[in-house]
Amino acid sequence: MPAATTKAAKRKRSAKTDAPRKRRNKSESGSDDDMADETSVQDRILLLEGQILESKKHYNNIVELLEMAKKSAAKDGEANDDDDDDDDDDESAQLAAAVALCRVFMRLLAAGSLNLAHSMSDKEVVVVRWLKDRMAEYEAELVALVAGKSGDDAAATALTLAMRLLQAQGQAQRKEAAAAVGAEDVYVFPQAFLTSVVRSLLLAGVKLDQEAAEGLADEFVEKYAGEMSDVQFYTFNAVSTVLADLSKGEGEGEADRAETTIAINAASQGALYLLSLLDDVPSLSKDFKTFLVNPPPAKRSHALYSVAKHRKMAQDAWLAVLQRVALSNDKSLRKRALGIASTVIAPWFARPELMLDFLTDCYDAGGATSLLALSGLYYLIRERNVDYPAFFRKLYSLLDAELLHSKHRARFFRLMDSFLASSHLPVQMVASFIKRLARLCLFAPPSAVVSVVPWIYNMLKKHPQCTFMIHRVPRTADERAALARDGLADPFSLAEKDPMETGAVDSCLWELVQLQSHYHPNVATIAKIVSEQFTKQAYNVEDFFDHSYQSMLEAEFGKEVRKTPVVEFQIPKRIFLPHGEAVAPAADTADTGGEQPEDQLLVKLWDFA
Structure with a gap:
């Protein structure tokens, strides 16, 4: 469908299913027609899906399903009740079409219909390439939905669909690669697609609120990155790639610089939160048991079974995040990174001393940032024997009036108790x-x-x-x-x-x-x-x-008063006493010639007698 189509054209329904209907008010009996219309759209989607799977001559139905999946539930301009109902219908149809396309491409991948072979004719090659282009178009739409194009509900559904499609792609690519080299133990992972999904997760905070964006990251880690060893391995690589690509765009023109800055800040915050959820550091190769793309690599020498390479990937990802955090002016982002520096970040590092520049910069910043940098810096001094000659001098400079009013006061005293525990000081x-x-x-x-x-x-x-x-x-x-x-x-x-x-x-x-x-x-x-x-x-x-x-x-x-205190007082009639009622010293009277000065206006006004 052309990009210049109007909203009315986007909302039109196929003439094969039903004719145009007149909009009715909620008070009329049009709700049954709305239900019937929504049902007809769902039936149309199922019909198109079934035809695709029945015969190759119906492959063009994929284009129609893609058009349905691209309809955004977010509309510009003023909204009313009827528009809200249409938005709900469009979103429902959009997600239904996306789910149907996921099933279509998964079956096509499982059947090998997207694999190229030397024995294919030119016509068959054209068809396979056309299908791959449509699948790439569908992947781009899923990535846009994950990034918050149509809201948080659609983003969660799109994330599930994207990971299912990714799994099917991995298994299909393995079969294709195995057939090409004549070996069965080839392992292929669709890393490019996962990088696109991770990019959408990191940038979800641009269009979604922080709670919804973090909810997506929670779901991704809980179901995939935290459970599947291959997904976690390539997620670390994807975070490094996304942050590096965004950093390259900082030198563009003035028009795009502001948008790039917003994207980088959102990606930095999203990457910090996403990686902070991956706190289970592997210690043995036998810990890598669950994989998204099955069967797992046959050779134990594969990188996915290497603890050292796994930690190296995580270390590179964290260094990329810390670099962006250090360049950011967001103090809250620095504090979040410093809060987990010694407990979550450092265990991933094979060389924790690489964090020294970030920690020392934060330590020299002063204020609460310095207090939070203490634990990470002390970890390096204690565990890695890092030499920081000015440590105690800087620690002494943190003892100021603001320290005893800081909410991090208790944490600081715990650390300082450890710093000054040595009897050799x-x-x-x-x-x-x-x-x-x-x-x-x-x-x-x-x-x-x-x-x-x-x-x-x-x-x-x-x-x-x-x-x-x-x-x-x-x-x-x-x-x-x-x-x-x-x-x-x-x-x-x-x-x-x-x-x-x-x-x-x-x-x-x-x-x-x-x-x-x-x-x-x-x-x-x-x-x-x-x-x-x-x-x-x-x-x-x-x-x-x-x-x-x-x-x-x-x-x-809550204390019990053992003895009631004796209080003697007299309620004054005036807050400010007139000069005539005050007892003036003899010296003052002599200086004024024995006359009392006139009462001030404030005394005259504040009369409660």
Whole structure:
């Protein structure tokens, strides 16, 4: 059907099935006609399918089915109730035609009708090539449906049809290749078609909402990539190919650059989510048992049975994704990648140190991004012995006022507890971390303070060399005289960035003494642990990380009042007292000549007597 056809022409029905009908209102008895019309379309589709499978002379019916499958349920312009009904009918007919075509091509593939042979005549070769062109046209339509051309329901159906057709293609191509080389153990996988399907999955977020796009990825992984070893292997390769192809289009003209940018951002987000679902890393070749294209390769030396090659494919795919994430300005995308860096991404890498550039860039970005990059960077330091000389200096710079207000505070303290656990760390460095956190507690919310103080207690137990910071007294007579005369200036420098040069080792934890007078009773109570004997081995800081404003407030409300407090007060008649009612000092009266100044206008207006 020509591309310039109007909507009315697209909606016309074949004269072989029924005549044009007049549109009726919902109140009329036209619903029966609508049901009959929809049934007639379904019958027409089944008739065309049956004729194709009966005889080659009906192959042209494929063109009519393709036209039905290409009808989009999305219409431009204003919509009304009747248009909604027609949209539903068109979508139903579209999916029915797509399903029928899938059955047709699967049977043609199984029968070998799309395989070329040397014994074929020129006419038969033309027919086979024509069928392959129509199948390619159908594949393109399925890919468009998966990308969200007609909505999420049609996308899910098209994904199932595409994978069934892919399976049939793989088995047919194997037979054709085996006949060509005269061997039965040839394994062929339709990787090009799978790459197109994966591309549609990654770009589904352009036309569909995020929830629907992620739902498609969930279904793809649950049914295929997560279960079938061959699909997973070639999916990794497809992700790398799609991101590389999209990156090549960035240098095009200004008109297409904005559209390309949107596609790249959507593909990066889709690829990150899709690969994050593939978290089952194989360890042995015998783990590869299930294949979409059967029978599986006969030789165990095939790449699909190699754990090293499988992980290499995954590593390349993740590197492509991390490269796009690093170039993206989307901070939320970076945080999602960093959140799974050490648990999902790193296990796929045969060389995890390849992630170092991405992690260090995120670590140097500051803020919450640096906090999330800590776990991945620490994984490389611990597991791969990666050298990062400025690690502790950068870690010290993350201790700022925003840290104790961050939602990632608990995660940061868990990691820092591991970083500072070694007894071989210099005492100057440990003292700097303890002192800086103690200073930040003076400006921190109560929910953060009750987490920091037990953590400081544990650090003092792990590093006894720092315990002199709890109570520092002058040792000589000159020091005592200077302290009585001039007081004591804190030698700690909060602005110093190097934890080895802050002077914290010469300071004391006077901040914790101030916290013992905190307005919140829980903070005041927990701060007193440093003034008591250190008989407790260590606190379980996990018990304090869950505290928040709400939990602490509910705990206060839940306390039983043992004794009702005595309160004495008098309700004032005025918020602002007139000057005549105020008791003025004698000096003030003398300065004004014994006269009271006139009341301000604010005092006159706020009269509640």
